[in-house]
Amino acid sequence: MAKGTELSQSEIEAIVERAKKGDREAFGVLVDQYKDKIYNYVSRMLSDPYEAEDVTQEAFLRAYRSLPRFRGASSFHTWLYRIASNLAIDVVRKRKRSEPTFSIDEPLESEEGEYERELPSEDGGPEQRATTRETRLAVRRAIMDLPEKLRDVMILYELQGETYEDIAEILDVPLGTVKSRLFNARNRLKENLRSLVEAGEIEVGQ
Amino acid sequence: MICKQAQEDLVGCWGCADELSSEILSHLEECEQCRHEALLLRETQVMLHSLPVERAPEGLTAQIMDRLPHEGQQAGWGERIARWLVPERRMQWGRAAALGAALAIAIAGGVYWYGQEQQTPLQEQVVATTPASETGGDERLAITDAELDELILKHQMLEMSQPLADDVGVGLVVYTSR
Numbered sequence: 001m002a003k004g005t006e007l008s009q010s011e012i013e014a015i016v017e018r019a020k021k022g023d024r025e026a027f028g029v030l031v032d033q034y035k036d037k038i039y040n041y042v043s044r045m046l047s048d049p050y051e052a053e054d055v056t057q058e059a060f061l062r063a064y065r066s067l068p069r070f071r072g073a074s075s076f077h078t079w080l081y082r083i084a085s086n087l088a089i090d091v092v093r094k095r096k097r098s099e100p101t102f103s104i105d106e107p108l109e110s111e112e113g114e115y116e117r118e119l120p121s122e123d124g125g126p127e128q129r130a131t132t133r134e135t136r137l138a139v140r141r142a143i144m145d146l147p148e149k150l151r152d153v154m155i156l157y158e159l160q161g162e163t164y165e166d167i168a169e170i171l172d173v174p175l176g177t178v179k180s181r182l183f184n185a186r187n188r189l190k191e192n193l194r195s196l197v198e199a200g201e202i203e204v205g206q
Numbered sequence: 207m208i209c210k211q212a213q214e215d216l217v218g219c220w221g222c223a224d225e226l227s228s229e230i231l232s233h234l235e236e237c238e239q240c241r242h243e244a245l246l247l248r249e250t251q252v253m254l255h256s257l258p259v260e261r262a263p264e265g266l267t268a269q270i271m272d273r274l275p276h277e278g279q280q281a282g283w284g285e286r287i288a289r290w291l292v293p294e295r296r297m298q299w300g301r302a303a304a305l306g307a308a309l310a311i312a313i314a315g316g317v318y319w320y321g322q323e324q325q326t327p328l329q330e331q332v333v334a335t336t337p338a339s340e341t342g343g344d345e346r347l348a349i350t351d352a353e354l355d356e357l358i359l360k361h362q363m364l365e366m367s368q369p370l371a372d373d374v375g376v377g378l379v380v381y382t383s384r
């Protein structure tokens with residue numbers, strides 16, 4: 001199976017069945033298929049590349065151990081997200097306990113800079129890149145300022161493209177809760193960015 | 207009142223006009239405040255969606271595959287203990303302090319284990335102690351120091367009174383550690 005190929009739902013189900021029986025190679029295909037998705041999600045939740053890497057690894061290890069008990073009541077990808085979400089929220093809570101003054105004024109970054117693993121994007125000259133970089137930093141801070149329950153829904157819906165129904169399954173909350181959290185998250189994010197936008201300090205690219 | 211309704215509706219569609227009722231649309235024409243909120247929402251959305259996708263670091267798949275238990279999900283007792291005693295990334299919650307006690311658990315448990323022809327697989331013990339096993343992500347798996355102390359204490363008591371008793375706590379301690 002070629003790496004990076006998008007697999008169909010039925011192909012995934014067949015591979016999950018093989019992995020459930022202990023086929024490591026099949027599980028490797030699942031890791032390849034979902035690692036970027038899970039990493040991006042966890043990375044946005046935690047804003048720390050090292051913790052994101054740890055949590056992503058742990059999520060897959062737990063998935064592997066728990067696979068024999070995966071009955072397929074939900075899709076594999078919502079099940080995997082659910083594991084990752086639990087682990088990420090756990091990290092957020094541990095941070096709160098150990099660092100009550102955890103500040104997003106100094107977002108955690110890797111030594112190479114925060115975007116070393118990003119997909120290449122169309123850019124227009126150094127000046128615009130710098131502005132865009134500041135804007136991204138401000139948005140990341142605004143996201144980190146959301147309470148984790150709102151942040152979770154916001155990231156899953158807006159950045160990961162998950163449906164209301166899948167998010168309800170991932171977070172094990174009613175559909176109405178997903179919608180109201182998303183509404184509140186959008187509102188809070190707008191307020192978090194208001195002063196910067198109104199002061200013209202953020203350049204909104206298209 | 208209409209401002210409140212207008213601003214709520216605007217959040218639902220990130221400040222766009224497409225899904226608004228004609229009543230709200232005509233309100234927007236005359237209310238500068240609501241137009242400003244619509245603009246803020248649109249800008250917020252554009253900024254949010256301009257965040258690039260972060261890709262998993264190189265070699266992540268290989269690292270994960272290296273860490274998988276080698277005999278499928280039914281990893282042996284000894285392997286689980288070994289994995290627990292030799293942390294792969296960092297020391298956690300006084301693991302070192304618990305080491306001595308864990309060794310005692312491992313030896314006693316191991317003797318029992320091999321004597322019983324594996325009639326109670328560890329996996330089943332673990333299931334019995336983790337209610338939300340289906341999710342694989344039960345928060346309770348992240349055991350606290352106090353819980354660990356209590357488990358070890360309970361185990362030691364059991365060890366003294368019934369040396370060959372099957373202690374599900376052993377499974378929990380081993381399983382929850384990484």
Ligand SMILES: [Zn+2]
Pocket residue numbers: 208209210212233237238239240
């Ligand atoms: Zn108004």
